[in-house]
Amino acid sequence: MATENTKILTGWGRTNPGMSSKLELPINSDWPAMLKALSASGVVARGLGRSYNDAAQLSGGSFIDATIWNQVLHFGSASGTLKIEAGATLDQIMREFASAGFFVPVTPGTRHVTVGGAIACDVHGKNHHKDGSFTDHVVSLDLATPSGVVTLSREENEKLFYATCGGMGLTGVILNATLQLIPVESVYMKVDTNRTRNIDEVMSLMEDEDHKYRYSVAWIDSLARGASLGRAVLTRGDHARLDELSGQQLKDPLEFKPKTLFSAPDIFPSGILNSVTIRVFNELWYRKAPRKEVGAIHHAASFFHPLDSVDNWNRIYGPNGFVQYQFVVPFGKEDVIKDSLELLSRKRAGSFLTVLKRFGSSNNGLMSFPMEGWTLALDLPIGAASLPGLFDQLDAMVMEAGGRVYLAKDARVSKSHLNEMYRQIDEFREIVNSIDPSRIIKSDLSRRLGI
Numbered sequence: 001m002a003t004e005n006t007k008i009l010t011g012w013g014r015t016n017p018g019m020s021s022k023l024e025l026p027i028n029s030d031w032p033a034m035l036k037a038l039s040a041s042g043v044v045a046r047g048l049g050r051s052y053n054d055a056a057q058l059s060g061g062s063f064i065d066a067t068i069w070n071q072v073l074h075f076g077s078a079s080g081t082l083k084i085e086a087g088a089t090l091d092q093i094m095r096e097f098a099s100a101g102f103f104v105p106v107t108p109g110t111r112h113v114t115v116g117g118a119i120a121c122d123v124h125g126k127n128h129h130k131d132g133s134f135t136d137h138v139v140s141l142d143l144a145t146p147s148g149v150v151t152l153s154r155e156e157n158e159k160l161f162y163a164t165c166g167g168m169g170l171t172g173v174i175l176n177a178t179l180q181l182i183p184v185e186s187v188y189m190k191v192d193t194n195r196t197r198n199i200d201e202v203m204s205l206m207e208d209e210d211h212k213y214r215y216s217v218a219w220i221d222s223l224a225r226g227a228s229l230g231r232a233v234l235t236r237g238d239h240a241r242l243d244e245l246s247g248q249q250l251k252d253p254l255e256f257k258p259k260t261l262f263s264a265p266d267i268f269p270s271g272i273l274n275s276v277t278i279r280v281f282n283e284l285w286y287r288k289a290p291r292k293e294v295g296a297i298h299h300a301a302s303f304f305h306p307l308d309s310v311d312n313w314n315r316i317y318g319p320n321g322f323v324q325y326q327f328v329v330p331f332g333k334e335d336v337i338k339d340s341l342e343l344l345s346r347k348r349a350g351s352f353l354t355v356l357k358r359f360g361s362s363n364n365g366l367m368s369f370p371m372e373g374w375t376l377a378l379d380l381p382i383g384a385a386s387l388p389g390l391f392d393q394l395d396a397m398v399m400e401a402g403g404r405v406y407l408a409k410d411a412r413v414s415k416s417h418l419n420e421m422y423r424q425i426d427e428f429r430e431i432v433n434s435i436d437p438s439r440i441i442k443s444d445l446s447r448r449l450g451i
């Protein structure tokens with residue numbers, strides 16, 4: 001066991017820096033004894049720390065570094081079923097299994113997340129309307145709890161399975177998981193792009209046509225106003241078939257070896273991203289996109305993970321960082337999307353990357369974020385005095401509409417609002433209390449929100 005005192009900054013911002021001691025534990029530890037030995041100060045599992053908040057840290061306690069467990073345990077080359085340790089990353093899976101003709105079933109906007117982190121946050125991608133979220137593709141997993149190590153699936157320990165999928169690491173330490181990968185013919189994507197004049201146009205395009213595409217996402221200009229409110233660049237696509245490729249693309253169509261283009265230096269002062277610079281960026285980004293393009297072939301890495309090509313991209317926000325805010329509201333509550341963009345634009349609160357997606361049906365995860373409806377993700381540089389009030393207003397609009405905020409990105413929602421948004425939270429608490437009555441496993445997030 002190696003320990004070290006590590007200062008973990010809260011996600012990518014600065015909301016709640018904490019001191020947690022890092023633990024490197026063998027995956028075959030005597031888990032009940034190990035966890036009980038940590039009962040005084042508590043412990044939480046941590047993957048790559050890509051959640052934008054305090055979910056994977058515990059001030060005054062310890063975190064278990066899961067990234068040291070990354071072995072492949074079994075791969076069915078015909079079925080695409082993969083059993084892998086929970087610290088393996090989606091990047092690793094893509095690099096290793098694309099050549100066998102398989103891709104991860106769901107990927108968030110970065111591939112630098114672990115399997116354990118993807119299960120604990122039940123992450124979603126651009127294909128939720130077709131394929132659901134990450135845990136919909138988890139066949140089973142092994143979980144270490146203070147009561148013992150248990151195998152969970154839809155058939156075995158079903159309740160604990162659904163508490164763990166989206167349970168923010170609070171049910172125990174995920175040791176490994178069996179995933180169902182999807183077959184692909186290439187690591188390229190066939191992509192259609194539409195530049196739309198405003199939010200109404202993009203939303204109706206998505207409503208009418210998203211069912212034709214496996215992946216769909218709209219980038220929104222958060223500062224556009226009036227008739228241009230919510231103007232957008234909509235990109236939709238599918239995995240490209242071999243007969244859709246040409247030239248160099250056919251040379252090694254299943255090789256997935258994306259490179260980082262450069263690393264952002266640590267020189268940006270806070271405040272460099274403000275309503276003026278974001279307005280200029282948005283204008284350029286909007287104008288750069290084709291008005292309408294059909295069937296363009298892009299590499300999967302640039303389609304799914306454009307930010308991953310720049311190491312430490314978060315540094316451009318300066319030392320103050322930024323707050324991510326993502327919410328979902330049911331279909332029929334489109335006004336909340338429009339009103340929130342109106343609010344941002346009116347308050348000149350520029351969100352650097354604003355993304356709109358449509359979610360399909362929710363799954364049985366008790367604390368899973370996705371529900372059928374519209375989801376909007378914002379990231380706002382910390383600094384403007386109006387921000388806290390603006391988020392409170394957004395919370396009120398989201399709650400009124402029967403929606404919720406995403407816990408992997410939340411750094412500020414109140415306990416009472418959380419209980420309103422996640423209606424199965426009491427059942428979740430009951431399950432957690434039954435397997436971990438002393439609440440050894442906890443995080444700064446669970447303490448902040450009283451989960």
Ligand SMILES: Cc1cc2nc3c(=O)[nH]c(=O)nc-3n(C[C@H](O)[C@H](O)[C@H](O)COP(=O)(O)OP(=O)(O)OC[C@H]3O[C@@H](n4cnc5c(N)ncnc54)[C@H](O)[C@@H]3O)c2cc1C
Binds near residue numbers: 050086114116168
């Ligand atoms: C650029 C960027 C884009 C993103 N885009 C999306 C997106 O499109 N969709 C989306 O859903 N999310 C998105 N995210 C959020 C990210 O996918 C999730 O926060 C993910 O959980 C991070 O994985 P991680 O391995 O870094 O986990 P961490 O951040 O280290 O941990 C997250 C949670 O998982 C728990 N956890 C981690 N490992 C284990 C384990 N082995 N056992 C039990 N619990 C564990 C932690 O306790 C914590 O509660 C994005 C993040 C970034 C930085």
